[in-house]
Amino acid sequence: MSTILPSIIIDQHPLHYIDKGSGPVVVFCHGLLANGHMWQAQIEALSAQYRCIAIDFWGHGQSQSIPAECNNLQDVAKHVLQLLDALAIDNIAVIGHGSGGAVAAEMVLMAPTRVHALVMLNSFVGFEPQVNCIKYQGFMANVANEQTISDELATSITELFFSKNAKELSQQNQPLTLAIAAFHQQLSHISTQQIAPLLKFANMAIFKRDTLEFVETLTLPTLVAVGLDGHLRTALESYLMHDSIDGSQLLHIEQAGHLANIEKADLFNQHVIEFLNKVNFT
Numbered sequence: 001m002s003t004i005l006p007s008i009i010i011d012q013h014p015l016h017y018i019d020k021g022s023g024p025v026v027v028f029c030h031g032l033l034a035n036g037h038m039w040q041a042q043i044e045a046l047s048a049q050y051r052c053i054a055i056d057f058w059g060h061g062q063s064q065s066i067p068a069e070c071n072n073l074q075d076v077a078k079h080v081l082q083l084l085d086a087l088a089i090d091n092i093a094v095i096g097h098g099s100g101g102a103v104a105a106e107m108v109l110m111a112p113t114r115v116h117a118l119v120m121l122n123s124f125v126g127f128e129p130q131v132n133c134i135k136y137q138g139f140m141a142n143v144a145n146e147q148t149i150s151d152e153l154a155t156s157i158t159e160l161f162f163s164k165n166a167k168e169l170s171q172q173n174q175p176l177t178l179a180i181a182a183f184h185q186q187l188s189h190i191s192t193q194q195i196a197p198l199l200k201f202a203n204m205a206i207f208k209r210d211t212l213e214f215v216e217t218l219t220l221p222t223l224v225a226v227g228l229d230g231h232l233r234t235a236l237e238s239y240l241m242h243d244s245i246d247g248s249q250l251l252h253i254e255q256a257g258h259l260a261n262i263e264k265a266d267l268f269n270q271h272v273i274e275f276l277n278k279v280n281f282t
Contacts, residue, residue, distance in 0.1 A: 005036075005056065008086045010079050011067035017083065018054040021047025024281050025089050027080065028054035031098020031122070032136070032205045033157060033187065033198075034259075035061030038097065041265035042272065050276070053087075055080060057100070059197035066197035073099065073208050076201075077106035084114070091281045093117035095272065098232075098258065099205035101125065109214055116281035119223045119272060122233040122258050125241065126212040132232060135160075136206045140199055147195050154187035163229040163257035179262050215244050222248035223275045225268065230257030249275065 007014035018028075018036045020043055028039040036054035043052040057076060058066035070076065080103065084092065094115055096104030101123020108115045128136075142153055149157075162180055163169070170176040190198065222245045226238035235252060242250040251271050256263040 002062075005062050007063070008083050010082055011069060013058070013065045013067050014063065015058070015079060015083060016056040016062040018043065018052070019087075021049070021051045023050045024276075025084075025092045026050045026052050026276065027084070027092050027094045027104075028052065029080070029094060029096040029100030029103045030054070030057065030060065031096075031100045031258075032202055033060070033161075034097065034100075034183075035186070037061065037186075038259065038262065039095075042095070042261060042269055045265075045269040045273065046276075049273075050093075053083075053089075055083070057103075057201060059194050059199070059201040064191060064194035064197065066200055070200075070204075072204050073103050074106050074110075076204070077103050077110055080107055081111055081114075090114055091116055093119070093276055093279060093281060095119040095121070096123055097121045097261065098123055099208065102205070102208050102211070105211050105215055105218075108218060108220065109211065112218075112220070115220060117221045117223075117276060117279040118218070119225065119275065120241065121225045121261055121268070122227055122230065123241075124233060124237045125210070125215055126237075127210045128206055128208065133206050136202065140202050140206075143195060144199055147192055149187045149190050151188060154184050157187055158184045160231045161258045163227060163255055163263055164231065165229060165255065166257065166263070169255065176263060179259075183259070212240070212244055215241070216246075218245050219247075221275070221279050223251060223271065224248055225251040225253060225260065225271070227253045227256035227258060227260035227263070229255050230260070232258045 005016040056063040101120035
């Protein structure tokens, strides 16, 4: 049985999070259909130097409900800031994956003096491309109809989250084999009670607002990273965000997909640590 994570209550609902390490605070925001444990390799690498807080967003992981008044990713960003208030944390760096990167960007726009560095992995803060909207909507309609994530659907989603050659690469890579199996199992074990909150969060993530024009005003150190062998995000999107955020750094990760931080953990960790070490925040 997994350990129950700490939580704070927001609008009568518990928002759970991992809290490990000490030092300057790094907040991890996962994307749709993942949870805080996707950052395990990063937390292990950073927690000796940083206090790592990885959130389970509404409908994900142990945060199995969602407040009635949570209607968009801006609300989610406010809730993360409320969590930080409850923990008496003022200064942070934020690392966001997928839709978690959009939440991270909303946090920066809301509280620019609190966020001192931003990493966005396989994220895009513009409108979600129609092809992705259709793909995700199809998945979510299936989940809504069946009130579960079937083994077949979990397999299809897992294939999209890892690199296009992950199945072949995993034959000589036991950690990758285990990571693929763990993600599939996580999807298959989503409880019936969290289906409705998950679907609500998914709708918010799929139809998020376009903040691309707003991020042009960002002045904080930013690292934009993307897996070059993924199904869901493109290098073109990373170029667009890199061009929009003045002074940002761009990291392209080969032989990696949407979960590049898992597939190429050592490489991603190295670049993140080097990036954070250049940022002066306490």
